[in-house]
Amino acid sequence: MGYRILETDDIPAYLRERGHWDEAADPQVREVSDGNMNRVFLASNADGTRSLALKQALPWVRVAGPSWPMNPDRADAEARAYEQVARVAPDKIPAVHGYDPENYALVMEDMSDLEVLRTLLNEGASYGPHTSARTGEFVAQFSFATSDFGMASADRKALIAASVSPELCKITEDVVLSEPYIEHEHNHWHEGLDDLARQFRADTGLRTEVADLRHTFMTSAQALLHGDLHTGSIMVGEREGGPVVRVFDPEFSFVGPIGYDLGLYWANALVSEERARALGTLSDHPDQLRLSWQAFETEFRRLWPTRVDTFFDDAYLDRFLRRVWTDSVGYAGTEIIRRIIGFAHLTDLTTLADPVPASRRALLLGRELVVRREELTSPQAVRDVVTSLG
Numbered sequence: 001m002g003y004r005i006l007e008t009d010d011i012p013a014y015l016r017e018r019g020h021w022d023e024a025a026d027p028q029v030r031e032v033s034d035g036n037m038n039r040v041f042l043a044s045n046a047d048g049t050r051s052l053a054l055k056q057a058l059p060w061v062r063v064a065g066p067s068w069p070m071n072p073d074r075a076d077a078e079a080r081a082y083e084q085v086a087r088v089a090p091d092k093i094p095a096v097h098g099y100d101p102e103n104y105a106l107v108m109e110d111m112s113d114l115e116v117l118r119t120l121l122n123e124g125a126s127y128g129p130h131t132s133a134r135t136g137e138f139v140a141q142f143s144f145a146t147s148d149f150g151m152a153s154a155d156r157k158a159l160i161a162a163s164v165s166p167e168l169c170k171i172t173e174d175v176v177l178s179e180p181y182i183e184h185e186h187n188h189w190h191e192g193l194d195d196l197a198r199q200f201r202a203d204t205g206l207r208t209e210v211a212d213l214r215h216t217f218m219t220s221a222q223a224l225l226h227g228d229l230h231t232g233s234i235m236v237g238e239r240e241g242g243p244v245v246r247v248f249d250p251e252f253s254f255v256g257p258i259g260y261d262l263g264l265y266w267a268n269a270l271v272s273e274e275r276a277r278a279l280g281t282l283s284d285h286p287d288q289l290r291l292s293w294q295a296f297e298t299e300f301r302r303l304w305p306t307r308v309d310t311f312f313d314d315a316y317l318d319r320f321l322r323r324v325w326t327d328s329v330g331y332a333g334t335e336i337i338r339r340i341i342g343f344a345h346l347t348d349l350t351t352l353a354d355p356v357p358a359s360r361r362a363l364l365l366g367r368e369l370v371v372r373r374e375e376l377t378s379p380q381a382v383r384d385v386v387t388s389l390g
């Protein structure tokens with residue numbers, strides 16, 4: 001058949017063709033795409049007892065249209081990541097019912113009973129005890145399973161080869177890990193941040209540290225990553241009285257440094273903290289970095305005895321985790337900075353009546369995390385930096 005771009009009216013027949021829908025009546029379908037890149041449809045029966053979500057990658061960036069082409073094989077990366085996570089942490093992602101590589105379409109569990117974490121936080125909610133813990137565990141389970149500790153060497157080499165994602169990695173290498181530190185047409189910022197944006201671009205020490213993190217991003221094939229683990233890629237809620245945390249949208253997945261996933265989550269947690277501080281709604285925000293790191297470390301250590309290559313000894317585990325920690329601190333810093341003086345900003349800050357004071361604090365924190373990551377060796381050390389911002 002070839003690649004078909006699906007419209008709302010095509011979805012019932014498509015779901016039947018692919019064996020996802022066998023009820024007598026067609027499902028009702030609505031489009032819910034609110035991201036930049038892809039289309040998402042929800043299909044449900046009349047009484048709402050059965051529903052599915054379908055995500056299709058277009059050969060361009062959805063919000064830009066055909067003038068910004070983008071390889072739709074990012075959907076392959078998303079399906080591949082889900083396949084790997086499903087082996088080890090199926091409760092932390094949407095259930096995947098099928099992937100159609102010809103049409104770059106993924107059919108999965110409808111999660112519309114849950115809420116996107118960023119939306120909740122922006123409305124003033126706190127995290128509660130589960131969200132960061134489950135997220136840290138997610139990173140540990142996914143990364144351990146797809147590292148040389150969780151996979152035989154030959155299988156790992158095949159995974160690395162299959163997961164190479166040049167186009168999406170290049171976006172990160174440019175938009176996150178270089179453009180904010182140079183003059184670039186993508187960059188924009190609030191005029192109240194002119195001085196800091198200028199200082200950051202002139203800061204050669206900062207630039208060298210970012211270059212180091214960028215090179216690690218390009219070369220450190222530790223594990224399959226989510227690649228875009230921000231608070232807009234996590235849904236939370238309750239089902240049958242228990243907490244539910246689901247990580248979604250792993251289209252930036254590739255084999256890279258584990259600290260990139262943790263660092264992105266931390267950056268978003270730290271920025272949400274600045275929003276809450278500005279609004280006087282600070283609650284459990286300051287605990288989230290520690291909670292996610294502790295859960296990550298505990299789960300990684302729990303899995304360690306199952307490693308497939310025992311030449312890696314316990315002392316090496318300590319060294320490895322220290323390296324992951326340091327990378328995470330650094331990537332948290334680069335992520336904060338790029339979200340304020342780079343291309344794509346965060347609603348956490350942009351929807352504040354005056355985003356400047358919170359953004360200034362966050363930028364200064366971001367720089368400290370990048371340049372001092374080797375000496376900030378614990379969650380408490382990061383807290384001390386936040387406190388020192390005044």
Ligand SMILES: Nc1ncnc2c1ncn2[C@@H]1O[C@H](COP(=O)(O)OP(=O)(O)OP(=O)(O)O)[C@@H](O)[C@H]1O
Nearest residue numbers: 032034035036037038040053094109110111112249
């Ligand atoms: N399985 C699902 N169930 C219910 N809603 C979903 C599901 N998947 C995605 N959505 C909705 O669609 C939105 C966009 O999804 P997603 O983030 O995967 O798309 P995207 O185009 O890759 O976004 P981005 O531009 O942020 O990368 C989500 O914010 C959510 O509201």
Ligand SMILES: [Mg+2]
Nearest residue numbers: 035037249251
């Ligand atoms: Mg996406």
